[in-house]
Amino acid sequence: MTQAAGEAGPHGPIRVAVVDDQPLIRAGFAMVLAAADDIEVVGEAENGADALDLLDRVRADVVIMDIRMPVMDGIRATEELMRRENPPGVLVLTTFDNDEDAFAALRAGAGGFLLKNAPAAEVVGAIRVVAAGESVVAPRITRLLLDQVADRLAPANGQSERLDVLTAREREVLSQVARGLSNAEVAAELYVAEATVKTHLGNLMAKLHLRDRAQAVAFAYESGLVRPPV
Secondary structure, rough: EEEEEOOOEEOOOOOEEEOOOOHHHEEEEEEEHOOOEEEEEEEEEHHHHHHHHHHHOOOOOOEEOOOOOOOOOOOHHHHEEEEEEEEEEEEEEEEEEEEEEEHHHHHHOOOOEEOOOOOOOHHHHHHHHHHHOOOOOOOOOOHHHHHHHHHOOOOOOOHHHHHHHHHHHHHHHHHHHHOOOOOOHHHHHHHHHHHHHHHHHHHHHHHOOOOOOOHHHHHHHOOOOOOOOO
């Protein structure tokens, strides 16, 4: 089942599609987003296949994507979206019940995570961040999720070797970012300017061919650079 809204102007509100197989979840997010003046829900879908069909017909800046759905799950749908030209940002929904799936969605290109019971302000804030081309890697959510799953993941083939292209400082920055620190917090930890951290982060993502901060966090765990605390 899909539901679409009319087209908006190029400088209009942030256009959001909500994808979840539970109608009450979709309705809840729609109610939260309706209260934000700069956000418009342009469509809903109950599975990944319907979401791809919806996004063939309407433009969205951000997709709120559940992971476990019938027909096509959120991981595969995210992978398919990332193959498109100028794909929307994706925020995956998680309850921390399916850690491996959420980690796979991050690797597939999701820009961050939202808890299904996240406060309204957090939902709206995350959408604004992703719509601006950034990723949502909040310490409270992403670090907990990745710490839970990282000890069950062996470094993927060739991933640790990819670290060789990084300088020692770039490795330091990546490891701090992966632990959930903001650029300002990394700068304080390393006694450098925040602009320097941004430069190192941009350089390391270019070297590793990573799309955004969320993928950088996933790579840090997958490569074995960062492990959960003992």
